[in-house]
Amino acid sequence: MKKALLTVALSALAFSSAAFAQEAKKPLTFSEIQTIRIMAGGVVGNALAKTMERPHLGILANRSVICNDLAGGIGGTLTVNKADSELTFESVKDKAEIAPAIARLLPSDGLYMAFGGEWKKEENMALLEAALEQLAEHNYKGSVIFHVTTWAQKQPQEIAARNPKIAKYFETATLRAVTLDLNKKEAIINKVTFDGKAYKLNVAATAPLRDDLVELFKRQ
Numbered sequence: 001m002k003k004a005l006l007t008v009a010l011s012a013l014a015f016s017s018a019a020f021a022q023e024a025k026k027p028l029t030f031s032e033i034q035t036i037r038i039m040a041g042g043v044v045g046n047a048l049a050k051t052m053e054r055p056h057l058g059i060l061a062n063r064s065v066i067c068n069d070l071a072g073g074i075g076g077t078l079t080v081n082k083a084d085s086e087l088t089f090e091s092v093k094d095k096a097e098i099a100p101a102i103a104r105l106l107p108s109d110g111l112y113m114a115f116g117g118e119w120k121k122e123e124n125m126a127l128l129e130a131a132l133e134q135l136a137e138h139n140y141k142g143s144v145i146f147h148v149t150t151w152a153q154k155q156p157q158e159i160a161a162r163n164p165k166i167a168k169y170f171e172t173a174t175l176r177a178v179t180l181d182l183n184k185k186e187a188i189i190n191k192v193t194f195d196g197k198a199y200k201l202n203v204a205a206t207a208p209l210r211d212d213l214v215e216l217f218k219r220q
Helices: 002-024 030-051 065-081 095-105 121-138 148-152 155-162 164-172 211-218
Strands: 056-062 086-092 110-114 143-146 174-181 186-194 199-208
Touching: 030 065, 030 110, 030 186, 030 199, 030 211, 056 065, 056 095, 056 121, 065 086, 065 110, 086 095, 095 121, 110 121, 110 148, 121 155, 121 164, 148 155, 148 174, 155 164, 164 186, 174 199
Parallel strands: 056 086, 056 110, 110 143, 143 174
Antiparallel strands: 174 186, 186 199
């Protein structure tokens, strides 16, 4: 009798574990994908509010739902938590919109580049390259901050590898990149240096990630 009960209990546990694993691997809904960007944007916005010495942030994103969710999280959190902050937001859909958008963003002390979302990598890189060329032309001195996806996909790195003008700009520009450490449940703002050949990242600031946000990230 005891053996039968133990078998039933173990079978139930195995079923429960399998069901949990299946739930954990359940594909994200589009709304959950949006939720990740809104929450992640809040984390970044809060970190910037605590670490930005100068209060004017510009955000440049493609005109996608997801990237604009992210921008909203960043800008809303920054402006609520830093009373003297300023925000300039520009979303672009094609290269023709890049130059006027950058012209409006040039007064900002930091420029957050958010290119990912539903768009293909090649589409994002075309816009990012045009934007970086404008920043190089104007010798923009503020911080250029690359979002997690933008940096993880190596968009700026690949652009600099094929574009000498941007590579030269990167050698003297103030570059930052956001990365994630899900094991430590942290978002990291890194100082990026480029010597013409390799990139080096040094931690400039960290911000904690909520448990529910980490779980969403792990399901991607």
